[in-house]
Amino acid sequence: MNGLRTYFLETGQLSLFAFRYFKEVFKMPFETKELLRQCFLIGNKSLFLVIVTGFIMGLVLTLQTRPTMMDFGAEAYMPSMVGIAIIREIGPVITALICAGKIGSSIGAELGSMKVTEQIDAMEVSGTNPFKYLVVTRISAATLMLPVLVIFADAIALLGSFLVENVKGHVSFQLYFGVLFEHLEFSDLNPSVIKSFFFGFVIGLVGCYKGYNSKKGTSGVGLAANSAVVMASMLVFIVDFIAVLISDIFYNL
Amino acid sequence: MNAADNDQKILIEIQNVHKTFGTNAVLNGFNLKLYENENLVIVGKSGSGKSVLLKCIIRLLTPDSGNVLVLGKNIPELKQNELDKIRTQVGFLFQGSALYDSMTVRENLEFPLRRHPEKLIGHDVDTLVKESLQSVGLEHTIDLLPEELSGGMKRRVALARTLILRPKIILYDEPTSGLDPITAKEIIQLILDIQKKYDTASLIITHDMDTARVISNRMIILIEGRDYATGTYEKLSKSEDPKIKAFFK
Numbered sequence: 118m119n120g121l122r123t124y125f126l127e128t129g130q131l132s133l134f135a136f137r138y139f140k141e142v143f144k145m146p147f148e149t150k151e152l153l154r155q156c157f158l159i160g161n162k163s164l165f166l167v168i169v170t171g172f173i174m175g176l177v178l179t180l181q182t183r184p185t186m187m188d189f190g191a192e193a194y195m196p197s198m199v200g201i202a203i204i205r206e207i208g209p210v211i212t213a214l215i216c217a218g219k220i221g222s223s224i225g226a227e228l229g230s231m232k233v234t235e236q237i238d239a240m241e242v243s244g245t246n247p248f249k250y251l252v253v254t255r256i257s258a259a260t261l262m263l264p265v266l267v268i269f270a271d272a273i274a275l276l277g278s279f280l281v282e283n284v285k286g287h288v289s290f291q292l293y294f295g296v297l298f299e300h301l302e303f304s305d306l307n308p309s310v311i312k313s314f315f316f317g318f319v320i321g322l323v324g325c326y327k328g329y330n331s332k333k334g335t336s337g338v339g340l341a342a343n344s345a346v347v348m349a350s351m352l353v354f355i356v357d358f359i360a361v362l363i364s365d366i367f368y369n370l
Numbered sequence: 371m372n373a374a375d376n377d378q379k380i381l382i383e384i385q386n387v388h389k390t391f392g393t394n395a396v397l398n399g400f401n402l403k404l405y406e407n408e409n410l411v412i413v414g415k416s417g418s419g420k421s422v423l424l425k426c427i428i429r430l431l432t433p434d435s436g437n438v439l440v441l442g443k444n445i446p447e448l449k450q451n452e453l454d455k456i457r458t459q460v461g462f463l464f465q466g467s468a469l470y471d472s473m474t475v476r477e478n479l480e481f482p483l484r485r486h487p488e489k490l491i492g493h494d495v496d497t498l499v500k501e502s503l504q505s506v507g508l509e510h511t512i513d514l515l516p517e518e519l520s521g522g523m524k525r526r527v528a529l530a531r532t533l534i535l536r537p538k539i540i541l542y543d544e545p546t547s548g549l550d551p552i553t554a555k556e557i558i559q560l561i562l563d564i565q566k567k568y569d570t571a572s573l574i575i576t577h578d579m580d581t582a583r584v585i586s587n588r589m590i591i592l593i594e595g596r597d598y599a600t601g602t603y604e605k606l607s608k609s610e611d612p613k614i615k616a617f618f619k
């Protein structure tokens with residue numbers, strides 16, 4: 118019963134936090150410099166991780182599916198099957214989960230410790246709006262950067278997949294990507310890019326929400342970082358589910 | 371209160387302020403007047419609500435009832451932009467310095483200035499940053515990060531950051547806590563120097579009676595959420611009231 122109450126309370130507060138973001142994001146003055154700095158930090162922090170996991174995903178997925186496809190004599194469909202799986206679903210979701218861990222926790226911990234050491238209060242009393250400077254920039258940066266990271270991850274994963282096909286099935290670069298692009302449609306690409314924006318938004322939102330409302334004391338900072346990751350990862354799946362439902366309506370998958 | 375007080379301008383007036391957290395009644399009808407050019411010290415035990423009181427003055431917390439008049443404006447009723455204007459005229463030195471730890475000393479000082487260009491009054495940012503650091507004697511730390519500074523240096527940089535907007539009033543939350551006696555003395559001297567140089571009024575919170583003795587023109591003793599006693603250090607130190615005496619041991 119208590120758990121249910123906390124759940125609804127938290128959902129309500131998170132929605133209010135999101136509402137405040139939309140209220141303040143279009144208001145002057147814009148903290149453009151800080152926004153760009155955050156974009157750089159987010160991209161820079163996660164790029165390596167995203168590339169490594171993307172590459173491994175491509176390799177593993179191809180290695181695992183290959184034997185089954187061969188049993189059906191359908192090796193020719195490998196590039197399009199694996200490629201579309203990566204672009205539609207696996208690339209965005211894996212990247213979002215990695216970023217929920219990496220970006221969500223670092224935003225949560227950073228804002229949490231700023232809260233605990235009264236840095237946010239200090240901003241407020243100097244007549245600056247800390248929500249605008251800290252929260253709006255971080256949520257916007259995460260929203261803008263996640264699609265970029267997803268595209269990187271997709272490209273690297275496809276490269277990994279191609280390498281396996283090349284070694285095991287002697288498929289040439291031209292053939293692999295020729296087959297892939299023949300089957301790839303905008304209905305595969307569009308929803309996945311659009312949902313990446315939403316993944317970025319929820320990761321930034323939850324990280325900021327948890328950090329900004331962190332409890333006093335150093336344990337509050339740890340808790341903020343930890344619960345940011347848990348909540349962001351869960352929301353990524355929920356957003357993914359909703360995205361699939363909606364694109365099903367639009368594109369009749 | 372002596373007769374001279376009546377001619378002086380009141381910068382802050384707190385009237386009958388109450389603040390309760392859950393069942394914990396922290397402020398229980400507190401009153402205070404801060405005059406121009408004055409150093410008013412508030413002493414009280416740990417947890418008696420000193421920080422809460424300061425936070426009510428600049429609306430980091432909102433009192434449950436009562437008036438908080440700063441430079442003639444009632445703080446709890448102000449709109450955000452009016453409040454921000456008042457806030458630039460009231461400096462706040464936090465108990466833990468609260469320097470922005472991802473920024474260098476220079477960026478820490480520039481931060482409030484860049485967001486209030488009206489405070490530049492013809493100077494450029496760089497000059498004001500250097501001048502402000504100079505007045506706390508830390509020009510050489512300009513490109514360091516807060517983590518590279520000692521506790522005393524942090525306190526001074528925080529003071530420089532407060533000074534840069536040329537506040538009329540500075541609120542100090544335990545300016546000497548956590549510092550060794552020598553550094554504490556330096557900070558006290560600095561507070562006095564700054565007051566002379568910039569003509570500010572100060573509201574200083576402390577539980578250290580040495581600080582109170584050196585720095586105060588007037589003192590208020592905070593007990594049970596009220597302004598239990600008011601007066602000069604000399605007057606209060608001669609009091610026979612056991613509750614007041616306990617502070618002067």
Ligand SMILES: Nc1ncnc2c1ncn2[C@@H]1O[C@H](COP(=O)(O)OP(=O)(O)OP(=O)(O)O)[C@@H](O)[C@H]1O
Nearest residue numbers: 391394396414415416417418419420421422423577
């Ligand atoms: N945001 C808050 N929420 C709930 N209770 C609070 C809050 N801030 C302060 N309190 C409570 O108010 C009381 C007074 O706290 P305050 O920080 O003002 O003490 P203080 O006099 O500054 O003590 P110290 O000298 O140790 O700094 C404490 O009991 C504290 O638990």
Ligand SMILES: [Mg+2]
Nearest residue numbers: 420421465543
């Ligand atoms: Mg305190």
